[in-house]
Amino acid sequence: MDDTMNDDHSPQAKKHKDISWDDDEMEIDNVSANVDVIAETIIDSEETENATIPLDLEEDIAPYSESSDESMKTKSEIEDKKEKEPVTFGTNKLHWKWNLRVLISNLYMQSERRLPGASVPRCLHNTSQCVSQHRCAMLPDAPNFMSAQALRNTLHGQHYDTFLDIVERMILQGVYPGEGVPxxxxxxxxxxxxxxxxxxELGGVYKKLIRTxxxxxxxxxxxxxxxxxxxxxFLGVPNPTIHDKSSDxxxxxxxxxxxxxxxxxxxxxxxELRNLTKFYQKHVYDFSEEENANMSQETAFLRHVQEYDWLSGKLCLDDFKTLDAPVRLARVFDVLNMLTWVLEMEFLSWLDxxxxxxxxxEIFEEDTKPFAALVFDMDSTLRLSDLxxxxxxxxxxxxxxxLYKERLxxxxxxxxxIMEISNTSEIKYEDNAAIYPNLGPLTKRLIGDFFKIFKTKNPSHISKYLETITxxxxxxxxxxxxxxxxxxxxxxxxxxxxxxxxxxxFKSRKWLRYKTRREIGKANDDDDDDDDDDEQLSREDYLEILLNALKDYxxxxxxxLFWKYLKTKEQVPQLQAKSASVLSTPVGIVTGDVGKMFMLDEMEKEVHTWKRRMNTKTLIGKPKVNLPVARxxxxxxxxxxxxDVRQLRYLRRxxxxxVEGQIDVTDWLIYLDDILGEDTVPEAKDAKQTKLTRSSWEADTSETD
Known part of the structure; x- marks a missing residue:
């Protein structure tokens, strides 16, 4: 941003001193031409906000407030009233500041957005229910003696199908089958x-145990x-409160x-690595080792038919090692998927x-540390552990x-x-307000270390990097x-x-230093070396991955979304969640979209409406309520x-x-147009509607950019 933004006596500030921020006097398209002025307005609006809204009520600011009588009105009446009496904030400055705060708060509050590839647990859809039933609950019900004995006998007797059926029935009944089941x-x-x-039979048992x-x-x-x-x-992590040398x-x-x-x-x-290999194979008995070891026939036979010893409680991989490598690969990845799912689920719940x-x-608190931070041995200073x-x-x-894509x-x-735990721990707070989104220095270094490790295993082929980034x-x-x-x-x-x-x-014209694909292919044809074709970064690939990186940013x-709401002056909707509270149960009519709450003092004021509401259909279920806006x-x-928006607008120009006349940047311009929209000034329909003329707007834009 320009240094003049915070200077009230700068020429730029004087030029906009006479601009009226009233809706009837200026269109938002004119305001959108100058991002610096908007940012300055948002910053300066803190004094206005503090003067009009108490600090202790800041979390309860609602963009739209409804009176208690509106729940009895029809939907059309409510919409007509909204059109006639639009709800506005004290000033548009506060409106923009609130919009930006809600937009960033939505990014901050969406825990599932932190791990896009993870499965979202049910608890994230109803946090209050998770608090009451999981976070603050006692141990679940244990099975009775007969059920526990049957569970143990079926496992030791190799009746795996029956064992899984008993475990599944216990889970569906809400009975905890035991800590050793996983x-x-x-x-x-x-x-x-x-x-x-x-x-x-093996395929049926294997699929059932994964489902269980x-x-x-x-x-x-x-x-x-x-x-x-x-x-x-279960994860093999030693209890931090108990220092057991044997477990280490x-x-x-x-x-x-x-x-x-x-x-x-x-x-x-x-x-075999590229394909999805099977998790099973037919067992072939081989007695060649026993013949060379001078074993008796009875000993050799018992060695091959001996049942697995579940009483020891330790994993024996003798049978596993007899399987072919592709079969072992499939099973190890299935187990890794189970463990990863547990770590992701726990971390998303921790964020929520x-x-x-x-x-x-908070994230490295010893008693509440996320499982992944314990497993990967991560602390406030150490990022790259051996694991x-x-x-x-x-x-x-x-x-x-x-490797096959799903396994990779x-x-x-x-x-x-790993990256998200590191970056979450580096969130900074100033005056109890989060600076988010932000990429911390330790996480940047961790990504750099990841790139160096990747480069040691992929030293030459450019295509591997292009595939990995996506x-x-x-x-x-x-x-x-x-x-x-x-x-x-x-x-x-x-x-x-x-x-x-x-x-x-683009200002440095760096694209000129990269050869085109045609030039690289022609040079390789002359040298009769096809490997060099995948060892040079072409100009087209350079522009493509640079554009993709900008899209990711x-x-x-x-x-x-920020630029869209800034131009249209629409209200950014807050995140919503289902509420299990009785006080949030809506009693509005089916055709209306305004819910009410069971508040006894408020219901007493509405005694005269009860008779009419007795025969009205009501909505029964868990209502959606607005989540609090983060600081x-x-x-x-x-x-x-x-x-950033100012730089994007400069990039388009x-x-x-x-650049457009020298290389093909059609994809760039299409993307920037999708984000920024039209960058033209609408014609003024009425002199009273705007105080910015075209000449003043153009002069202002040239100075700002």
């Missing part, structure tokens, strides 16, 4: 073979505070299966229950071998989880990964990625949003005036 389900996924069953595991986690989620020690024990020697469950995956990948061919503050002291490095190395290796996505979800889930990881990738070539240094850096790329900040540091964020 361990037994994962162990069963590893050791099932066709020794004592057919392939069809997800049913178990959904019924008894990790956000259940009383079950937290059981889940930590054994690897965590996630680390154990990542080690297995690292052993299996070299044993699989490239074709800690919306008030999500900085480093994180292993996940990134495996991901880069699998990309190099073109499991490793990518683990990386997204597969990453989070927008800020994509554009920051792109920024690190382009830094290997002729790229602007010293600026964080954003519209300003993209403008600098705008998506991260939601700049398109956002609007003074800082409006400068950032305004500056730069492309149209200087």
């Amino acid at each position: 361990d037994r389900l994962i162990d069963m996924a590893m050791i099932l073979t066709t020794k004592g069953m057919t392939i069809d 595991f997800y049913l178990y986690v959904d019924a008894f989620p990790p956000c259940w505070t009383a079950l937290r020690p059981y889940y930590l024990n 020697s054994s690897p965590q469950k996630l680390e154990f299966y990542l080690n297995l995956l690292e052993e299996i990948i070299p044993e699989c061919s490239d074709q 229950h800690n919306r008030l503050r999500q900085s480093s002291p 994180m490095r292993q996940v990134m190395r495996l991901y880069a290796q699998c990309v190099n071998k073109s 996505n499991i490793l990518e979800r683990l990386i997204s989880l 597969q990453l889930d989070q927008p800020y990881v994509r554009f920051q990964f792109t920024d690190n990738f382009l830094s290997l070539f002729y790229y602007t240094k010293g600026l964080p990625f954003g519209p300003e850096k993209v403008c600098e790329e 705008c998506e991260w900040l939601n700049l398109a 956002i540091n609007v003074s800082i964020m409006c400068v950032r949003y305004g500056d 730069l492309l149209e005036s200087e």
Whole structure:
């Protein structure tokens, strides 16, 4: 932003001193031509807001307020009243500030948006119910002695189908089957073979155990505070309150299966890695080892038909190691998917229950630390632990071998989880107001480390980088990964990625340093070397990934929606959630859209309306209520949003005036037009409607930009 923005005596401020902000005197399209003035107006509006609205009521500001009698009016009457008496704030300055605050608050409050590739748990749809039934609840009901004995006997007797049926029935009845059930389900996924069953029977049992595991986690989620020690024990994480030296020697469950995956990948061919391999195979008895070991026939026979020992409580992988490498690969990825699902579900619930503050002291609190932070051994200073490095190395290796996309996505979800925990812990608060969205320095360094690890496994092929960038889930990881990738070539240094850096790329005419695809192909034809074709970044690929990075940046900040509401002066809708409270049950008529609340003092005033309402159809169910608006540091964020939009408008003019005649930037202009819309001044219909003439608007725009 310009330095003159905060100076009330600057020429720019004097020029706009006589501008009336009343709706009847100026169109918003004229105001939208100058983002700096709008940002200045939003910043200066803090004094106006504090003078008209008490601070303790700031959270309860409602864009639209309805009287108690309006619930009895028809929908058409309510709409007519809204048209005749539009609801406005004290000033348009406050209107813009509130809009920006609500827009950023929606980004902040949408926990599921933090992990785009994760499954959204049910608790996020009804936070109040999760608080009462999970977060503040006691342990769930335990099974009686007969049920627990039947569960144990069926497992030890290898009656897996019956065992899974009993577990499923307990879960559906709300009875907790036991803390060791998820361990037994994962162990069963590893050791099932066709020794004592057919392939069809094995397939049915295997699919049922996976379904039962997800049913178990959904019924008894990790956000259940009383079950937290059981889940930590399941993940193999030592209890932070109990220092047990014996537990430190054994690897965590996630680390154990990542080690297995690292052993299996070299044993699989490239074709097997690219395809979706089966999780089963027919067991073939081989007695060659026993013949060489001089074993008796009885001992050799018992060795092959001996049942799995569930009494020991330890996982034995002897049968697992006899399976072919593609089968073992499929089973390990199924287990990794289960573990990843638990970590994602718990972290999303943590975000939902800690919306008030999500900085480093809160996320690394020892007693409430997210499971993923414990598993990856992350703290306020350490970001790249050994387990994180292993996940990134495996991901880069699998990309190099073109692993099947759905299986590669499991490793990518683990990386997204790591990045989001790191970035969430770096959220800054000033005056109890969040500066969000923001990319912290430690997270930037972590993405840089991820890129370096990826580069060691993919040193030459450009296509691997182009494919990987599009597969990453989070927008800020994509554009920051792109920024690190382009830094290997002729790229602007010293600026964080954003519209300003993209403008600098075009101002410096960096595209001229890249060869076109035709030039690269012609040079390779002369040299008879096809590998060089995938080792050079073409001009077309450079422009494409730079545009995609800009799109990711705008998506991260939601700049398109910000500019839309700024131009149209529409009210940004708040996020809504279903409420389980009786006091929020609506009693409005079916044709109306205005709900009421069961407040006894208010109902007493409406005694004269009861007779008419007795025969009226009512809405029965959980109503949707507006979520509170988070405290956002609007003074800082409006400068950032305004500056980014100003740079985008400058980028469009730069492309149209200087670049369009030299290279094809059609996709760029289409995208910028979609975000910014038309940049022309509407004709004034009436002299009273506007005080800005075309000449003054053009002069103002030239000075601002």
